Amino acid sequence: MISSVLLALLVVLGVILFVPPLRRALISNRMLKFFRRILPQISQTEQEALDAGTVWWDGDLFSGKPDWNKLLAYPKPKLSAEEKSFLAGPVEQLCAMLDEWHITRELHDLPPHVWQFIKDNGFFGMIIPRQYGGHGFSALAHSEVVMKISSRSGTAAVSVMVPNSLGPAELLLHYGTEEQKDYYLPRLAKGKEVPCFALTGPDAGSDAGSIPDFGIVCHGEFNGDENVLGMRVTWEKRYITLGPVATLLGLAFKLHDPDGLLGDEKDLGITLALIPTHTPGVNIGRRHFPLDAAFQNGPNSGKDVFIPMDWVIGGRDGIGCGWRMLMNCLAAGRSISLPATSTGAAKLAARTSGAYSRVRVQFKMPIGRFEGVEEALARIGGNTYMMDAARVMTVGAVDLGEKPSVISAIVKYHLTERGRQVINDAMDIHGGKGICMGPSNYLGRNYQHIPVSITVEGANILTRSMIIFGQGAIRCHPYVLREIRAANDSNAARASVEFDRALMGHIVFSIGNGMRSLLHGLTGGYLASAPGSVGPEVQGYYSQLTRFSAAFALLADISLLVLGGSLKRRERLSARLGDILSMLYLCSATLKRFKDDDRPAADLPLLHWSMRDALYRMQEAFDGLMGNFPGGAVGMRLLRFLVFPLGKSFSPPSDELSHKVAKLMLTPGEARDRLTTGIYVPESAEEPLGILEQALRCAVVSEAVESKLRAAVKAGRIPAQREEKITAALKQRVITTNELELMGKMETLRRRVIMVDDFPADFGSEPHAGPEPAETIPEMAAEVTHDTASQQPARTLD
DSSP states (O other), rough: HHHHHHHHHHHHHHHHHSHHHHHIIIIIIHHHHHHHHSSOOOOOOHHHHHHHOOOHHHHHHHHHHHHHHHHHHHHHOOOOHHHHIIIIIIIIHHHHHOOOIIIIIIISSSOHHHHHHHHHGGGGGGGSSSGTSSSOOOHHHHHHHHHHTTTHHHHHHHHHHHHHHHTTTHHHHOOOOOOHHHHHHHHHHHSSSOOEEOBBBTSSSSSSOOOOOOOOEEEEEEEEEEEEEEEEEEEEEEETTTTGGGEEEEEEEEEEEEEEESOOOOOEEEEEEEEEETTTTTEEEOOOOOOOOOOOOOEEEEEEEEGGGGBTTTGGGGGGOHHHHHHHHHHHHHTTTTHHHHHHHHHHHEEEEEEEEHHHTTTTTGGGGSSHHHHHHHHHHHHHHHHHHHHHHHHHHHHHHOOHHHHHHHHHHHHHHHHHHHHHHHHHHHHHHSOOOOTOOOOOOHHHHHHHHHHHHOHHHIIIIIIHHHHHHHHTTTTTHHHHHHHTSSSSSHHHHHHHHHHHHHHHHHHHHHEEEEEHTTTTTSSOOOOTTTTHHHHHHHHHHHHHHHHHHHHHHHHHHHHHGEEEEEEEHHHHHHHHHHHHHHHHHHHHHHHHOOGGGGGGGHHHHHHHHHHHHHHHHHHHHHHHHHHEEEHHHHHHHHOOOOOOOOOOOHHHHHHHHHHHHSSHHHHHHHHHHTTTOOTTTSSSHHHHHHHHHHHHHHHHHHHHHHHHHHHTSOSSSHHHHHHHHHTSSOHHHHHHHHHHHHHHHHHHHHHHOOOOOTTTTTTTTOOOOOOOOOOGGOOEEEEHOOOOOOOOOO
């Protein structure tokens, strides 16, 4: 009897589930009503942001079962011969011309000859196609140029990157009329126009959609014609990079048509226009000094400035499309500039911190061999390795035609934050060398200016807590966007069918991820999919990422179901979900980098450190999410069982692994060069970085000589006092005369490295002389040759 009842119930359930009209009537339509109630209200600007860009690898990570073979099959991003030539030629020359102390402390601007060099060599036209006189470079080349310049001068890097990022050139390329492109793009490419773009104002920062700046459609006088259709625009902007020197102002404002001159609609929406800064009524204000940085940045404003309608980007067809234009361009532009500058600063910090830690001696031992310094060096090396991997993979996606809006937010946030951590660690290692400003300080300005990158192109707090998961959950999830579109469909019959299909797929998707998450948790992830061609040293990482991808997809669905529209306000929970997605992406990029580099064994410490650190961070983000999830203790225990049925198993990188990373950074060689490839390394022995590189090579060889002396003293063969020790060591042939000269070179170089600049007591109060001249290096110390150092001379890395 009981079996018959159960069979009948199963038959009824089967009919309901597998007969779509019945399923819709009894289940899906009811769920549709519920879904519409919990669906958060989305403004027009939010909707346009959600619609912007494309979904790439982030979609696989949301799927719960990423296709690793697809990721690894993407070609390794490579520079063209022309791009390599530009980096080795004009970029190298530009870096050699730059003196950041002179720029930031004395001129508060780039020198005129540097500005001219930038314009003459087409640095403003890197993204502009050749047909308009630009270089037509790839996103990778754009990133490499900005990264290299930023390792030398943040001022120059910002000045070069802004015209090639979100601004008039990119907007014109995608949305301008042919007339606008033909006129402005050649002028921008050749530096005849200096562009800026004005979006942010005093009352509209992160909430840029609420900009109060406005234009009124009207007729007015222009070029002698008194009946020109146009608009009177009023605005107040601030924080506009290149604003004080711009000749062409890109402007965002809300356009209104109260007299119906363009049609029946009164409020036309956010609109973008190009306005020459000499236009009557345009007020280019004075300068801001963001943390005393010298790049040109300032406010501008205008009141009832009349501009003709054809100054709107895209002409009349572009009216009201401004926010969509900005979001689509930002999806690509945010992937390039700030990740490049942050990575350039991190690579400089990595190269200098490793060298300084080998050269600087305390307690008769290089400071890099103290465990506390090793810990900081390991963070610097591991973070820099992962940052560069994410930078390259992301610009590679842009070059494949993607506009990865969610990924661009991930790399903007995490690379600027990791860059901040790297610079902080580098400052701790350098100590007084890092904090005393002057021409010989190669770190101080980066430390001072790193919060600027944290603030712009989407403040980091907002990006982490609202954008990464908030946008990713809708754009990247295989079913949520389909459900939202169905819920917003005014055609009831079509909405019912489409929602039913999406809902059934979503249910199967969630159940599958729940089962996979539990299975992988019970088996430690060893049954999760991983490509077989990646090598045993990294194969386990792919399995763990597959496991965490399934767990992430499951918790994302549960969060959306339980919290609905309130998740938009539960920013801490959203941030933790975003952290998990971000770590999945950063780990994917790191593994792809290792494969694309042909799996160099010397890089394994960097790979292992960065992966284990990220897996631990991911685990803690899961733990924080589940520990604060609404629903009481029972719900939390259930979630933990599905994700960590056997408990948490990941720990931070071990001390032994950190030691290996630190040793790699202390030692000249291919691994250290790969870690810091692409930055500017001057060859001159008078450059602070050049001296440091020379001292590092000398230290490697002189340490062996010093070791022989210590052993002889310990054995009682020679006395411990310095003068007597050297005399006895030469007499007993413990060391040779050449080795003694090498030690003298090392002492001179070491002193030059650790010395800092000093100034007159009244420095800063009146026009003053510069710092005292740096101590000169004796002739014998000016060069460390192959015979003494057994290392390649310093070179600029492309």
